Amino acid sequence: MTKLTRRSLLATGGCFGLTLMAGPTLGQHVYKEISALAPGEFTWHPERQPRGPVAVIVSLNEQLVHVYRNGVRIAVSTCSSGKPGHETPTGVFVVLQKDRDHRSSTYNNAPMPNTNRLTWDGIALHAGKLPGYPASHGCVRLPLKFSALLFDVTHLGTPVIIADEHHFPMDVAHPGMILSGYADQEFEDVLATLEPRKHPSDWEIDDGYPITSMIASAYDQKIAILENDREVAEGPLIWDGEPLGSHVYVLKGPHDAAKGMHWEALTYSGSDGGLHDLRRVRTDKAFSEVIKQYVHPGMIYVFTDLPLHPDSRSGRDFVIMS
Incomplete structure (x- = not known):
């Protein structure tokens, strides 16, 4: 079975030691079909x-990067991913660090402009x-x-999905906080925890709040x-026993009409993009109370059928799923 790990990518060399030999491609904004x-x-x-x-989807088969904001695609760009023997890892990442003027610490101080770091490796x-x-x-690239x-438009914690194929995001509204048995007062309880919390895109650079996933x-x-x-x-995890699939949910905030939470749903790794029902998944009451301490707009929630292996995680990378 393919494993889910926070694995070291040092064996493939990463790319922070890669010289941008002829300099970056300047690029051109065009009005064309994708x-x-x-x-x-x-x-x-x-x-x-x-x-x-904002959510970013990198489609390796297309060699395209799709950018969505609040579920609407606002941009598409050509890209260049890892060559044979140095393939770009697939899965779910978040932006761990931003550096507009990043330079390689390994090879000749080579420039790597506008870096959104996805792994520490x-x-x-x-x-x-x-x-x-x-x-x-x-x-x-x-x-x-x-x-x-x-x-x-990205921020620390922005989800980046790297997959072989591209799926469009969907809107999902769910009654309750998705992880406990729904009760009438639950929406008000969770809403009270969200009200003082801003979305990461609204944080000041020195706020330093942790991103929850x-x-x-x-x-x-x-x-x-x-x-x-x-x-x-x-x-x-308490669920219906059926496969969860490979999905990522980005919390937009409260959904007053549904008396619940409003999520943006994204699919990766070939899963059926139409199977989004957060009511399938919950936890016990004690852990629901723990979760409420961490919830904020912009947090992400990942579904997977793969195992988690904390004993084999390398460094402090976010989750890589292949």
């Missing part, structure tokens, strides 16, 4: 959805050379102009809570 984009071209239409949480989104095919040592625009593993029958890149709690 299928007609040439290497270095991108579309950028933030006016389609000015506000809301060296995988990132950044500006680079785009020859029209996978050519990096594991990172996802972007046109320079596009990487600067993307840098401005949760992972539900059907294999291990448990839910893990992470702050930034460290596990801080775990509890029992």
Whole structure:
């Protein structure tokens, strides 16, 4: 069985030691059908959805990066992922660090503009050379102009899904906090915890609040809570016994009409994108109370049928699922 780990990518070299040999591709904003984009071209239409949480989907088969804000696609760019022998890892990541002027600490202080770091071992989104095919040592290279625009809309904790294929996100509203038996007062209780908390995109650079993520593993029958890149709690997973699939849910905030939480649902790893029912999943009352301490708009919740292996995790990377 394929394992879910926070694995070291040092064996593949990462990409933070990769020299951008001929300099990054500048890139060009164009008005084209996505299928007609040439290497270095991108579309950028933030006016389609000015506000809301951002999610990034990297489609390796297409060599395209799709950017969604509040469930609406606002941009698509060509990219270059890892070449054979240095393939870009697939799965669910969050932005761990942002550095507009990052330079390689290994090779000649090489520039890697507009870096959104995804693992501490060296995988990132950044500006680079785009020859029209996978050519990096594991990172996802972007046109320079596009990487600067993307840098401005991402934040620490922005989910980045790297997958072989691309699925469109869906809106999901669920009664209750999804992890306990629903009670009338639950919505008010959770709403009270959300009110003083801002979305990470609204945080000041020095706020330093931790980003919360949760992972539900059907294999291990448990839910893990992470702050930034460290596990801080775990509890029992109670569900219907059927496969959970491979899904990521981004919490938008309360949904008054449904008396529940409003989520953006994204699918990865070939799962059926239409199977989104958060009522299938809950936990016991004690762990529900723990979860309420960590919930905030912009948090992500990952479903997987793969095992969690904390004993084999390397460093402090977020979850990598292959």
